[in-house]
Amino acid sequence: MQQQFSKKITTPSIQEQSSSSSSRPIQYFMREVAPVSQEKFNKLVLNFVIQGLHPLSIVERAEFKELFKQVLPSRHVMSRKTLVRMLEDQYISMKTDMCKVLSEQEFVATTTDAWSTNHKSYLGVTVHWIDSDTLTASSGALACRRIKGRHTYDTLAEMLESVHMEFSIQNKVVLTTTDNGSNFVKAFSVFAAEEKVTEDDEENDEEADVEFTDVAAFLQETKKDDFHLPAHQRCACHSLHLVATKDAEAAVEDSSFKKISRAAFAKCQSLWNKQSRSTRASDNIKDRL
Template identity: 30%
Template sequence: MAATEIVIDEDDDVEASEASSGDRDRKAKEFYSTFFTSLATARESKNSKSYVVHSGNCRLCPKEKKIEKKISSRDGYSNFKSHVLTFHNKNQEVVTFCASSEGAKRKADNGTLVDYFPSAKKKRLGRKHPKQIRLDEAVALIQVQTLIAPSVLGHSSFDKAIKVADSGLEWPKRHRIVKTLLPAQYVNIKAALVRLLDKADAGAINIDIWSSKRQRGYLGISVHFIDEKFRLRNFLLACPRFKGSHTAEAILKLTVEVIADYGLQRKIFYVGTDNGSNIICAFKDWFPQFYEFNSPADSSGTAM
C-alpha cells in the first residue's frame, strides 16, 4: 500500500448515537413478555444481598424441552432476549416481532436487524486493513493538530462512536497513540516540513526558554519564511528538553543542533529572542551584523 502523503494544513467530521442501557433493557423486557409464559418475579438472598429474580418458560421451545430462565435484576432481562435470538432467530414470529418493534429501523443485508441480532455485527477488520490504517493516521493527526491529551483521545467512548459508523473499525487506545501512531506521524510531518524548507531561500527563527510545572526546562524554536507563492509560513521546529544551566553556550549548542537537523545552517538570517542576557549573548557572535542596525540604546533590548 502506498504511503499516505502528509499535507501540512487540513480537516473532517463525524456524528454518532447509541441506545441507552435503559432502552436496551426495555427491548429485552419486550422479548420476556412476548415469548415467555408462566412469568414470575421473586426476591432471593445470597451472601447477605437481596436480588429480584425473574423466571419464565419459553413458549417457542418444543414442549419436551421447556427451559426456565432466571436472571437477577442487575442484568435486566437480557438472558431471555439472548435465548430467543440464539435458538429461535429464524422463527417467523421472531423476525416479524423484530421488524415491527419500536426503534428498530436499520436492517442488515440478510434482512435481520442489527439492533437485535449480534451475529449481524461486522467482523473486526484488523490493524493492517487500509480503512483501519487511515483511521489510525487520522486519530494521530487530531492529536498533532489540536494537542488534545492522548488519555482523552484514547477514551473508550470514541471507540463506541466509530463503531456506529463501521463496527469493523477499532479506535486506537492511548498506549497505541503515544507509542506507535505519534512517532510515525512525527517522521512523516517532519519530512514534509523539510521539503518545504528546502524550497525556502531564507528564514528567521524565534527562540524562547520555557519551564513546566515541574520546573523542567524546554527550548522552543519556531521558523518563519516566505514560500514560493509569497505566503508567510510559520512552523514549530522543535521544543527539546533543556537540561542543566541555561548558559549562552548551552542555548547556542542546542539551537545549532535543531537548525542542522533541518538543514538550515546557511538559511537563517534573523533570530528573535526576549531580552534575557544569556540568550542575547548566545547569538551576538553568530550574528554580529544584526547589531549594526541597533542604536546603543536598543542593544540591551530584543536581539532582532
C-alpha cells in the same frame, strides 16, 4: 376521481416520529453512510488526538472505546502503542516535507523562546520565509525540546544551533528573534556572527602587546563552546512590554511624573470600581467607550 384527491392526507406527529426513531437501532440511521476503512478510522483518531492536544492514554479509556463501539461497531480503537507508532511516523513525514521546503529557500529567519512549566523547561523554535515564486509569507514549527538544567547562554546556543543544523538551514538563517532575556542576549553577543573588522581595529591589534597562550588548553576549553549563531534581533513587542512596565516604574521616581501618574490611575480605579458596583454605570461606560 375528485373523491380520490379529496381524501385527507395524514402525516405522523413529531411525538410519533420521535418514538419510532428511538425504537430503531442506530445501524438504521447509518445505513446510507459510506463505509470507513480501518486505516482511515485510525487517521481520524490520530488527527483528533493531535489537534485536540489529548493525552495518548485517551484511546485506552473505556468511555472512548464504548463511544465508537456504539457508533461504528465495525471498527476497533487502536492501542496506545499503535497510536505512538503512527504519531512518530507522522512526525517523520512532516519533518521530511519541511526539510524539502526549506531546502528550496535561499534565506530564512527563525524565532526562539525558552520557558518553564510544571517544573520542566522547554525551548521552542519556529522558522519564517518568503516564497521566492509566490512572494507569500510562510512559517513553520521546527522544535519544542526539553532543556535539562539551567537556561544558561551556552546551553541555549548549543540547542538552537543543533536545530538549525538538523534542518540544514545554519547557512540560510539571516536573523533570529528572541526576547530581551539576559541569557539570549549573552548567547548572541558571544556566539553570533562576528562584525567586520575596521581599519582602526586592525591598527589597534598591531599595536597591542604580544600575549602567549596555551594552545592545548585553549582548544580544550573552546571545543564545547564553539557555537555559531546568526545575527540577533530583539522582539519589538517584548521591548514595548518592558517600556510599559520597567521603564514606567523607573519614571515614577520623578516627583512631577509620579503626581500625574497617581492621579490618572486613581481616576481609572474609581471608574472600574463604579462599573463593578452598578449595572447602570457599567452599561453607560460600555455605550460611551
